[in-house]
Amino acid sequence: MIETADLSLVDWSRAQFALTAIYHWLFVPLTLGLSFIVAMMETIYVKTGREEWKRMTRFWMTLFGINFAIGVATGIILEFEFGTNFSNYSWFVGDIFGAPLAIEGILAFFLESTFVAVMFFGWNKVSRKFHLASTWLVAIGANLSALWILVANAWMQNPVGIIFNPETARNEMINFWAVLFNPVAVDKFIHTIFSGFLLASVFVMGVSAWMLLKKREEWLAKRSILISAIFGLLSSLMVAFTGDTSARTLAKVQPVKFAAMEALYTGSKDAGLVAFGVLKKSDQMILTEKPANNFVMKIQIPGLLSLMTGGSTDVYVPGIRDLLTRGDERRGILPVVVMMERGRFARTVLNDYKRARLLNDREQADIIRNEYFSNKEFFDRYFRYFGYSFLNSPEDAVPNVPVTFYSFHLMVLLGFFFILVCALLLIMVFRDTLAKRKWFLWIAIISVPLVYIASEAGWVVAEMGRQPWIIQNLMPVSISVSKIGTGAVITTFILFAIIFTSLLAAEVSIMVKQIKTGPKH
Amino acid sequence: MLMKPSDNKRSNFAGKVFRFYYDGFKNMSWWGKRVWIIIIIKLFIIFAVLRIFFFHDFLKKNYDNDKQRSEYVLDQITNTSVADD
Numbered sequence: 001m002i003e004t005a006d007l008s009l010v011d012w013s014r015a016q017f018a019l020t021a022i023y024h025w026l027f028v029p030l031t032l033g034l035s036f037i038v039a040m041m042e043t044i045y046v047k048t049g050r051e052e053w054k055r056m057t058r059f060w061m062t063l064f065g066i067n068f069a070i071g072v073a074t075g076i077i078l079e080f081e082f083g084t085n086f087s088n089y090s091w092f093v094g095d096i097f098g099a100p101l102a103i104e105g106i107l108a109f110f111l112e113s114t115f116v117a118v119m120f121f122g123w124n125k126v127s128r129k130f131h132l133a134s135t136w137l138v139a140i141g142a143n144l145s146a147l148w149i150l151v152a153n154a155w156m157q158n159p160v161g162i163i164f165n166p167e168t169a170r171n172e173m174i175n176f177w178a179v180l181f182n183p184v185a186v187d188k189f190i191h192t193i194f195s196g197f198l199l200a201s202v203f204v205m206g207v208s209a210w211m212l213l214k215k216r217e218e219w220l221a222k223r224s225i226l227i228s229a230i231f232g233l234l235s236s237l238m239v240a241f242t243g244d245t246s247a248r249t250l251a252k253v254q255p256v257k258f259a260a261m262e263a264l265y266t267g268s269k270d271a272g273l274v275a276f277g278v279l280k281k282s283d284q285m286i287l288t289e290k291p292a293n294n295f296v297m298k299i300q301i302p303g304l305l306s307l308m309t310g311g312s313t314d315v316y317v318p319g320i321r322d323l324l325t326r327g328d329e330r331r332g333i334l335p336v337v338v339m340m341e342r343g344r345f346a347r348t349v350l351n352d353y354k355r356a357r358l359l360n361d362r363e364q365a366d367i368i369r370n371e372y373f374s375n376k377e378f379f380d381r382y383f384r385y386f387g388y389s390f391l392n393s394p395e396d397a398v399p400n401v402p403v404t405f406y407s408f409h410l411m412v413l414l415g416f417f418f419i420l421v422c423a424l425l426l427i428m429v430f431r432d433t434l435a436k437r438k439w440f441l442w443i444a445i446i447s448v449p450l451v452y453i454a455s456e457a458g459w460v461v462a463e464m465g466r467q468p469w470i471i472q473n474l475m476p477v478s479i480s481v482s483k484i485g486t487g488a489v490i491t492t493f494i495l496f497a498i499i500f501t502s503l504l505a506a507e508v509s510i511m512v513k514q515i516k517t518g519p520k521h
Numbered sequence: 522m523l524m525k526p527s528d529n530k531r532s533n534f535a536g537k538v539f540r541f542y543y544d545g546f547k548n549m550s551w552w553g554k555r556v557w558i559i560i561i562i563k564l565f566i567i568f569a570v571l572r573i574f575f576f577h578d579f580l581k582k583n584y585d586n587d588k589q590r591s592e593y594v595l596d597q598i599t600n601t602s603v604a605d606d
Contacts, residue, residue: 069559070556077571080571080576083577084576087578087580088597088598092594121545125541169591169595354596354599475598488575499563503559
């Protein structure tokens with residue numbers, strides 16, 4: 001285990017952050033996707049001038065407004081937690097997040113706040129075109145806000161464009177564009193916003209299916225399904241496509257996470273992709289044993305994992321064991337044991353620098369600074385593995401494999417299920433047979449909670465899969481936490497659980513009431 | 522004092538904006554009023570309760586300046602788990 005002052009403090013801090021982030025993410029993806037669906041509906045209204053489209057737009061806009069309002073500012077608590085519970089991390093990360101989060105704040109304030117008011121108060125007060133432009137700007141603004149948050153998160157998954165200053169113990173950004181166009185950020189942004197579009201589409205399909213079952217607002221429900229099924233189908237295909245490119249990036253920058261997603265312990269050529277599998281209970285323990293079958297059962301597509309990661313079935317895909325001891329020479333990935341040695345060397349250098357400064361030995365401090373901290377090679381070869389110096393054994397670099405594996409496969413399975421649901425709904429709408437197929441309307445309704453589960457599972461893969469790191473390779477979570485009382489963290493954990501559950505209950509009750517009321521005549 | 526035409530335009534625009542928001546809030550639907558109540562309660566809890574009583578910035582609260590904060594974090598990242606030292 002990694003040595004820490006108080007493991008329960010680390011666990012409670014993590015649990016609190018996870019709780020806040022999970023609740024926050026219940027509100028965000030619907031905002032991202034529903035804003036675009038509403039904008040598309042309003043565009044049709046402005047083009048056709050038909051009042052039915054205006055009614056439809058206003059109905060979905062109301063649901064968007066409820067979700068937007070209840071969800072607003074729930075993310076700010078995450079920033080509070082950084083400063084209070086993860087102060088070492090907050091300091092160490094320096095101003096890397098300053099620029100992205102400042103841009104996010106300005107965009108959110110000016111684009112969303114200004115134009116949201118026009119969206120809701122501006123009907124019959126501003127011109128149709130200005131109102132439509134406001135709706136589109138809200139959609140674009142909301143998604144651009146997400147971009148900056150995801151850039152910050154992607155930096156934690158793949159820290160680029162920085163240099164460490166040993167004097168301040170902070171990282172400093174030296175290349176903004178490297179941070180913005182970080183391959184993880186690009187993949188993450190596209191994958192996340194399309195998953196938000198899919199979630200909102202499934203939400204619209206589910207609510208509309210309920211209306212059809214109740215024989216209410218059939219015209220509105222059918223057209224809502226038509227628009228959301230097209231948008232949802234395209235989005236779900238994009239989610240699958242970007243999921244594939246994300247996985248390929250992960251195989252390079254977070255190879256242990258990638259192997260954990262497939263519960264792949266021993267690498268091979270012609271590696272198969274597990275379509276469905278059940279892991280043995282003692283899965284995490286297998287790491288220390290000789291290679292053994294760690295699945296109770298699995299359905300595997302032969303060669304597909306090699307094909308997806310390297311473009312050929314001949315490509316060798318390393319497993320967790322290989323990454324710990326041998327690495328992956330082809331992709332320039334060092335074994336974890338070597339990274340631990342290099343990280344320890346970097347920490348020894350930093351310690352020497354600190355001691356020289358404490359003893360007021362300016363000469364020695366300058367020598368260390370010039371020889372190491374002004375030397376790019378030192379950063380590329382040693383300091384980038386600084387976090388490994390805190391690991392006591394290579395196994396510490398392995399995340400919880402069952403959680404990562406099941407979350408990933410649940411997300412993928414549900415992703416393909418939604419492609420099917422969107423496609424079938426579209427066919428049924430075109431054939432005008434949907435109202436007769438009640439069983440399928442029920443599937444559309446049940447899909448609403450399922451799409452939220454898939455969306456949250458995606459974040460569980462991203463965040464649990466990258467453990468033990470808070471910043472990949474640079475800082476483990478256990479080192480990032482503040483030395484505060486565990487009791488204080490437990491208290492705020494319970495407070496958050498109450499607040500967020502109340503907010504969610506309020507949202508659901510207002511939304512259900514509004515759905516039952518239906519659009520205004 | 523006489524107002525310049527540009528001042529007049531500006532005050533007209535400000536008046537229109539005020540009127541726009543005033544009418545918007547005045548004629549808000551039931552759900553709009555309900556969510557505004559929730560927003561105000563939520564923001565009060567977040568900023569007036571959680572921020573003030575529970576979420577102090579650990580380093581700002583315990584150290585007076587950035588130099589001290591740097592030294593503290595440097596100690597944390599060099600001295601913690603120094604099995605190798």
